[in-house]
Amino acid sequence: MQKTDRPTEETSEAAIASRAEADGDPASDLPGFWPLLLVGAAVLPGTALVVVGQSISKPALQAWETVCLSVTVQALPFLLLGTALSGAINAFVPARVFHRILPKRPVFAVPVAGVAGVVLPGCECASVPVANSLIGRGVTPAAAFAFLLSAPAINPVVLTATAIAFPGRPAMVLARLLASLATATVMGWLWLWLGRAEWLRPAVRHTGHHPGHSRWAEFRRGFQHDFLHAGGFLVIGAMAAATFNVAVPPSVLDTFSASPWLSVLFLAALAILLAVCSEADAFVASSLTGFSPLARLTFMVVGPMVDLKLIALQAGTFGRAFAVRFSAATTAVAILCSALIGGILL
Template sequence: MPVVTITARAPRITSLHVFCAVLVLAILARPLITEAASAPALRTAATVFVAVCVQALPFLVFGVLLSGVIAAFVSPAALRRMLPAHPGAAVPVAGAAGLVLPGCECASVPVARRLIGQGVPDAAALTFLLAAPAVNPIVLVATAVAFPGEPRMVLARFLGSLATACVMGWLWQRAGRAEWIADRARRGTPRRDGENRWAVLAETARHDLVSAGGFLVLGAVAAAALSVLVPPEWMDALAGQLLLAIVVMAVLAVVLALCSEADAFVAASLSMLPLLPRLVFLVVGPAVDVKLIALQAGTFGRAFAARFAPATFVVAILCACAAGALVL
């Protein structure tokens, strides 16, 4: 009689397990954290950190759930059918599609790759890549909540982000080369017939929540640190030098790499700065940051990222300044 050997599969620790473990440790260590935060500076930092996280978390959760729904139930072919045949006319349509097919920054890169693999013009796919995480209703509502007394910030962010996406699309149409995009990005991704759409939704939402949640915590820590570590006179000096403040906030957006559903609350916490530098922070962040550069290099190739990311950075700053001058 043959002997059947059953091999026990070792439990796999995922990012979700790590995320839950960190939450449990934070709850258990709460008394120690409370005692350590007796200093006024630490209390201020803790208040800023909690305020940013609590305000942004509902929008973050709703955003990743919607991203999961789109990944599971909306095919990239639907956008391809919506686009005009002419690449130049397809660019603004792809930008406007970000309003109805939103997604986070991490999700927009593979969606753009699938669009290119299905024959969508490169310029239109890249426009959608930039527009989807920046002009969708969740981001705009979160911006309105973060800036309750400044409704112009919502319009300025929408105009600046949409202009960035469309300008980069037209710029790629005029100056981009097909060989700058790796061949692997042009190979279509076959759809698995037995794939469970609800499993895709759950996995996409889990992945995006853990990834974006980590960056939200990083942004909240940065906002808390800036509120107590940076002397007020430095911020006053920066506020008085508008050009320098714009450059600093643009670089900060690239380095922090915040999720677009949460970055408005971090920007709102920096109330000592004028609105224009904070608008630049909100327009640049969803368009180009360190995690997006890494994702683009891995998906489309280093040659693409080395050209697309710096150009996007400059265009985003210029479009944000133009939108600010027009609206703010």
Template sequence: MTELRLPAGERAGRAVVRSTDLLAGLVALLVVLHFATPGLFDAPVVLAWSTVFVAVCLQALPFLVLGVALSAAISTLVPASFFARALPRRPALAVPVAGVAGVVLPGCECASVPVAGSLVRRGVTPAAALAFLLAAPAINPVVLVATAVAFPGQPEMVAARFAASLGVALVMGWLWTLAGRAEWFRLARPVPSAPGAGRAAVFRDTMQHDLVHAGGFLVVGGAAAATLGVLVPRSWLEQVAASPVLAVLVLAGLAVVLAICSEADAFVAASLTSFSLTARLVFLVVGPAVDVKLIALQAGTFGRGFALRFAPATLLVAVGVAVLVGEVLL
């Protein structure tokens, strides 16, 4: 297997907006608003926004660091021949193996994105890497235990989440083998290291580069989640819960915009008692597969073209599979 490289048609002089540029712009805007409009940050809506923003970022940051560290370890310490031996050569068979491998990583979606990017760089077929990306944050033991705690006495909810989330990972992986194109990826080039640098130095440089790169997009995604989250009134949710179709669509939309970490989303879903179990299952399946911060992280890791194609397809598949599993198991 060969390493995936950037397309050759990219213009050398083309201006590129980096995640750190977006972060610097956001910080500058907040500083200007602080001095231009005294008292603005004491308003209730601003306090609510800041609470959600900080919560999203603090929830995700430890797992992002875990994912970046694992990504750097894969890039610098694990030989490429390992993946050739561990995964079947045929993408259709590699997808389920990679999907089931997601059980062993106790992290959230923020951790899975840099790991999946590193796997592709190391020669793993993109279909298998994407299956791992979707499965890891949704079927690992930490998430399943949290779901069991949030829904006591309802083991069918844990089974339904596992089956639906793994189903989404497999379907999207197999769809990539049928319709995916390598040119949709815009992976950043590996971090250059000094000649003769040891593995520890290469690991450190790679982790530092990836953390700054992905962290900026996490902040931007967290800001988007906070902005959208404070605009959704809770009373409106109660009115639409009575309609099965609207309930599914609304909770799918909320999962996308609220961007709750997969280790915590079960407790939020359990609190939405006016909604059916199937609608709440949709919330639990969609969230770790596609949300605003995850889309931002995918755009920063794989390129905007990939994210614009992958996110809508994943949303449709996640809703469909969750509803189907919910009707059977719940």
């Protein structure tokens, strides 16, 4: 079986930069997606308030407003900090630093890359182009994918937010750390074992510093991009969580929450659909009080690794064949790791 440990095409920084200029930003393959998202984030709150206010009672409307605003206000500082740190890393830390610290043997590089996500903050949107750049500079794809999954899931900002969202429950923070790290490592090893070159589009994006471009300008541009995009998803996710808490009948929730496995699968699917930023998903999970701790852990492990915006970004960056296979496998592995580790710690 063909492996993709090292790229066989041009890997120098100059070559990759020239290819990036020729091919463009993969994220631009969906030119109408982001503007629509930002417009939706601007108009949906007011529209939703009118619709919800006409269809439910005043106490229910007040509960909806409380949940929506509390999730947004509590998560916003962590989203701001996370995207700022991510922009600083992309602008000021060369990608070759990662290549130098990784072991040469891919089987050992995978867990090291996964652990690197603990100390290198970043959101999901930033991790995809960073992983793409690492592959283009000669880092084994398996290690780049382990970093892609771990960085937005277990960085200090996310773990701190989780501790605040679940006060007095350090076991939840530890379970999230271990389950996310285990998922990233297993997925890296699975790519070493089963990955095929034809599933992976050649890396074309360069996230490092370009000659003649100010690093501060790159930081500002990256920060604005990540914050606006992730902020839109945060608003939509907070509204969806509030609607879920108010509009869904208790009988429906009881159907899922009463079953240990159905509740886990339900919140895993909800994490994929809501696409809440990893700096904010702990606050959404903490608001889902009708579900078990294990189900809410699964929500926090699956969300930063597989959601609708990540699938779109991965398809635009690495190709549709990769995105479909990788997302499906990551979902299954994340659920299993959450069940195993959460079953022990929670």
